[in-house]
Amino acid sequence: MLMKLSDLLAGYEHRVLQGDPGAADIRACIAYDSRRMTAGSMYIAMRGSRTDGHRFVGDAVVRGAVAVMVDHEIEDSMPSQVCVVQVADTRAAAPVVASRYFGEPSREMDVVAVTGTNGKTSVSYMMESALRTAVRARVGVIGTDGCRVAHESIRIDTTTPTTPEAVELHHILRCMRDRGADTVVMEASSMALMLRRVDHTDIKVGVFTNLTPDHLDNHGSMEQYKQAKLLLFRMCHQAVANADDPVSADIAALMPRAVTTFGLDDAEADFRAGDLVVEPTGTRFVLHHDGRRYQAEVPIPGRFAVYNALATVATCHLLGHDLDAVIGALAALPPIPGRFEHFRTPKGVSVVVDYAHSPDSLEKVLSTIRGFARRRVITVFGCGGDRDRTKRAPMGEIAQKHSDFVVVTSDNPRNEDPEAIIDQIMLGMHATSAQVQRITDRRAAIERGLAVADPGDIVLVAGKGAEKYQIIGDQTVHFDDMETVRQLAAKPAN
Ligand SMILES: CC(=O)N[C@H]1[C@@H](OP(=O)(O)OP(=O)(O)OC[C@H]2O[C@@H](n3ccc(=O)[nH]c3=O)[C@H](O)[C@@H]2O)O[C@H](CO)[C@@H](O)[C@@H]1O[C@H](C)C(=O)N[C@@H](C)C(=O)N[C@H](CCC(=O)O)C(=O)O
Ligand SMILES: Nc1ncnc2c1ncn2[C@@H]1O[C@H](COP(=O)(O)OP(=O)(O)OP(=O)(O)O)[C@@H](O)[C@H]1O
Ligand SMILES: N[C@H](CCC[C@H](N)C(=O)O)C(=O)O
Ligand SMILES: [Mg+2]
Numbered sequence: 001m002l003m004k005l006s007d008l009l010a011g012y013e014h015r016v017l018q019g020d021p022g023a024a025d026i027r028a029c030i031a032y033d034s035r036r037m038t039a040g041s042m043y044i045a046m047r048g049s050r051t052d053g054h055r056f057v058g059d060a061v062v063r064g065a066v067a068v069m070v071d072h073e074i075e076d077s078m079p080s081q082v083c084v085v086q087v088a089d090t091r092a093a094a095p096v097v098a099s100r101y102f103g104e105p106s107r108e109m110d111v112v113a114v115t116g117t118n119g120k121t122s123v124s125y126m127m128e129s130a131l132r133t134a135v136r137a138r139v140g141v142i143g144t145d146g147c148r149v150a151h152e153s154i155r156i157d158t159t160t161p162t163t164p165e166a167v168e169l170h171h172i173l174r175c176m177r178d179r180g181a182d183t184v185v186m187e188a189s190s191m192a193l194m195l196r197r198v199d200h201t202d203i204k205v206g207v208f209t210n211l212t213p214d215h216l217d218n219h220g221s222m223e224q225y226k227q228a229k230l231l232l233f234r235m236c237h238q239a240v241a242n243a244d245d246p247v248s249a250d251i252a253a254l255m256p257r258a259v260t261t262f263g264l265d266d267a268e269a270d271f272r273a274g275d276l277v278v279e280p281t282g283t284r285f286v287l288h289h290d291g292r293r294y295q296a297e298v299p300i301p302g303r304f305a306v307y308n309a310l311a312t313v314a315t316c317h318l319l320g321h322d323l324d325a326v327i328g329a330l331a332a333l334p335p336i337p338g339r340f341e342h343f344r345t346p347k348g349v350s351v352v353v354d355y356a357h358s359p360d361s362l363e364k365v366l367s368t369i370r371g372f373a374r375r376r377v378i379t380v381f382g383c384g385g386d387r388d389r390t391k392r393a394p395m396g397e398i399a400q401k402h403s404d405f406v407v408v409t410s411d412n413p414r415n416e417d418p419e420a421i422i423d424q425i426m427l428g429m430h431a432t433s434a435q436v437q438r439i440t441d442r443r444a445a446i447e448r449g450l451a452v453a454d455p456g457d458i459v460l461v462a463g464k465g466a467e468k469y470q471i472i473g474d475q476t477v478h479f480d481d482m483e484t485v486r487q488l489a490a491k492p493a494n
Helices: 053-062 090-101 120-135 166-178 190-194 222-234 247-254 303-318 323-330 359-372 389-402 418-426 442-452 481-489
Strands: 015-018 041-044 065-070 083-086 110-115 139-143 146-149 152-155 183-187 203-208 236-242 259-263 271-279 282-289 292-298 341-344 350-354 377-381 405-408 435-438 458-462 469-472 475-478
Touching (some): 041 053, 041 090, 053 065, 090 166, 110 120, 120 139, 120 183, 120 303, 120 323, 139 166, 146 166, 152 166, 166 183, 190 222, 222 236, 236 247, 236 303, 247 259, 259 303, 271 303, 271 359, 282 303, 292 303, 303 359, 341 481, 350 359, 350 481, 359 377, 359 389, 359 458, 377 389, 389 405, 389 418, 405 418, 405 442, 418 435, 442 458
Parallel strands (some): 041 065, 065 083, 110 183, 139 183, 203 236, 236 259, 350 458, 377 405, 405 435
Antiparallel strands (some): 015 083, 139 146, 146 152, 271 282, 282 292, 341 350, 469 475
């Protein structure tokens, strides 16, 4: 890839502080981390949560940067051959530059971006599977579980956020296009939208799943959290929105005549589901659209799974795909790793490993399990450290309300005291309700959950889903809920 800085910034407001953008050849890479610079790179200085990238401009140049983009003054004096440009906001300019550098890949594919508190990854899997089976599309997926195209992983980095920074995002989109992708489904997290990682991406359909409390540490209030989510609907061409969530009205106000709705309660929704039959293996329902009724099913139990299925069907329809084929494909959806993933122990206990890590998702998953459980429900869960503390007590209350026995444990304590996190969860629990035990070590907690279960009981292990790690302090150690369940279930005592 060879590009002149002047091409990357053509028509974009900037001030040249030194050097000639027309002579600055970016022949290596663009990066916002000085430590990734090689000879012929461009460095974009951005403010992070701990420090300001502008402090590392000197380091970037020493390592080979030929072009530097800043949004405020820098102290380092630059060698004359380095071109330095100033823009109003480097986070806003980064996506423009990155997208151009990689040849505007989002324009060459149908890009769908999914936002909402819960269900983004689930909808991505459903879209991927439905489009692959129904219309043989080559689908790229970008999200919490990494990036893949046609089921082939394209970058394995457990630290990559749900929605990558713009530089990585457009690089990934280009790789996907080069590997023949025609459609990309990406998760757009509220943090990413706020940090402008998704700007300047050509998004055909923006999908809204729901908005419930989470990430209030980052956003401050539900109103600000909502405003972050709404940013997506200022940049996509069309929207698919959950009519049963009041935020769909805000989306409709932003995009009049460009919103397709789905729902269970709203009789006016464009795609509506009714007559749900929820079973442990899945959910059957009737889908109503345009005066027609379709028999549908999804192999995940619960109303929440139907919402995700409706979002998938509506989006595929908007992309021009055949409805019958898409609905048919949903019935054959393979299990989604770590989302209501089921395992039956030799003793006859049903174990569900699920990524519920917010009050609403825990409520949805547990009430679904409660709905079909014939015997006791045992829940093992914790809450992440260095993340929204306000969700801890409500999650404790929800776990206790729907379970007969709860083991409160650790879930990525990070730099917090695991005992203090458990204390905060237990503030939501009451002495009079279900039995509660605290076991800080997650493996021991799962073992306890399995040990107290009798044949026919259901054990929910919630919070980590398909994560392959436990973060304790600054250490990341291997940990996998499902693997742990299988190992422990093989022990005769369990
Ligand atoms: C907490 C947070 O917002 N972090 C973002 C931040 O990184 P940081 O805070 O570690 O950065 P910093 O250490 O303050 O450094 C500031 C800048 O100086 C640069 N630097 C730093 C040191 C150096 O020697 N040289 C150098 O150039 C850094 O690369 C950075 O660009 O700035 C980086 C880009 O400049 C982001 O990639 C990074 O996102 C990280 C990966 C992250 O995980 N963010 C979380 C909050 C996130 O995005 N989460 C969402 C939500 C998921 C959900 O919905 O649940 C997600 O999409 O995953
Ligand atoms: N539509 C939904 N409404 C409420 N809860 C849901 C919904 N879909 C899934 N869930 C629950 O939320 C959990 C997380 O789902 P998923 O991973 O799809 O969400 P996400 O939005 O991608 O989350 P993250 O922000 O962590 O990436 C699931 O394991 C399930 O418990
Ligand atoms: N994307 C979510 C993941 C949370 C998963 C949970 N296991 C935790 O670590 O809190 C977040 O960053 O809030
Ligand atoms: Mg996700």
